[in-house]
Amino acid sequence: MIRVSDIRRSFGALRALDGATFEARPGEVLGLLGPNGAGKSTLIAVCTGQLVPDAGTVDIMGLGSPLRPEVRRIIGIAPQQIALHDDLTARENLVFLGRIHGVREPVRRADELLARVGLLPRARDRVKSFSGGMQRRLNLAAALVHDPQAVFLDEPTAGVDPQSRTAILDAVRDLAEHGRTVVYTTHYMEEAERICSRIAVIDHGRVLAAGTAAELAAAHAPGAAGAPGTLESAFLALTGRSLRD
């Protein structure tokens, strides 16, 4: 279980997180939906130990704060930015990450993951020769190299083709089926509806509402004659229609 309670974090005068609270259970994909600047990436950074919150607590699988190295051992993250070394091969990237996480057989584990994301035939190629979709798939594999219990995926399908998107979504679903707890941020409503067990809508650093896509639609965007609306209309009802830059 990932428990996030009343997290606050400011950068100077800017309040990025203002009491964010949510829970994610094992075997669940929790979607974090929010407009640009809502605080999704900052929340992920706090949950993975990159940032210390000004107030509030994060508990990962009952072990405590991600600021503790032993807790980070069970956390995996695929950042929004492709965080891979261009001049290393796909296998070298994963083996390196396996070694810093203390994986016993990093080469075997790297090949296993490369096969899972469809990159084993390109294992010996440098990342700079990969397409955007291949880099996204490898970015996901890099998050899983140490078989983490809690996985944070920050817009893992941004800018990829439908084939790579399908492969990534299949891999995320597979993680949940194997009991992992997944927190997944995205802008795509259709994607959230497809793979997220529950969705938390976040804006201005707060979780505004949480539930299944159907629950959110029913509660926040009732359609004509009382019929449920769409997740997108619920999202817009919660976060407003003003542009966010």
Next chain:
Amino acid sequence: MRAVLALALKDVRLLLRDRPSAFFTFAFPLAIALFFGYVFGGTTAAPMRVVVACEDRSAASERFLRAVADDPSLDPVAVADRAAGEREVRAGRAAALVVVPDGFGSAADAAMRGATARLEAVVDPSRRAEGAMLVGKLHEIAFDAVFASLPEPRWRPVEVSLAEVATGPGAGGFGISFMQGVAWALFGAVTAFASGFAEERERGTLVRLVTSPMRPWQMLLGKGLACAGTCMATQWLLLGTGAAFFGVSVARPAEALAATAANAFAFTGVMMVLAAAFRTQGAAHGAGRAILLVLTMIGGGTVPLVFMPPFLQAASDTSPFKWAVLAVEGATWRAWPMAELWLPLTVLCGIGVAGFAAGAFLLRRTVLAR
């Protein structure tokens, strides 16, 4: 420790795959060492090219011209007249013009009666130091030509003997230039790792380290280990190449090891400070390189310290490169005992400790800040 080693090896691998960085760390220092080795007369001391305009027709002037031609330190070429000779010097084809003016012979013949035989020399302004050497050489040759009638061994009013101070073996041009190359090797390694750190921050790969079980000190140790290891490798590549092919002596390996290790430690500290100071790879490449370049030049990386004016020689004490070169020189051709080597080694260790402390402090406040 396994994670620290994995991080260090990854960084070294990335350096070797980045061709410009690898070139400036390993090949460029070697090229600098060879270039300056030949400039300092590494294998052949080329005689000075002079042009000679003789306006005097006498036995004394002929003796003088023959002696000039026979002298191994001079490479004389006759020209028709003074104007032709000055053209050659102005064009840079000769270091100086020597004029034997009309009346040289008659004055030489009357030298025993107090007459003075005069010669003239016109030197290229960029080669004044050689001009001074030429004046001395002409005095010596002209004395022999003027007093040729005296019995051997000829009387000389002053006899100067020249000897080099006792040093270890390998004190030639390459002995000096390969130690200058060490400064450039350290320059290349520090620049590469400082910009590599900035790149890691810019590209987001640092997030993977920060979210791993590694503690901040382990990350800094891994980064430092990679930089220090590379500094050692590139210094020993230079010393090894110099010893194998260019007569550079590493006769006292323990002292050389101490000097190169102190250099590696000091410059890893410098790298830490630069990595903390510059947030982007562009800044680390540009400003970091510029700062190091100035320190390298002040420290004698291009022009040896002895050719610098006194205020620059004093300023060179602030450059870690000066102490780096001094340490490896002391451990090699200067053949300093440990008692003399301690000063540069202590300064280098001080630079390393200060750099590590400042760099780690800044990095924890910026790069690794949570």
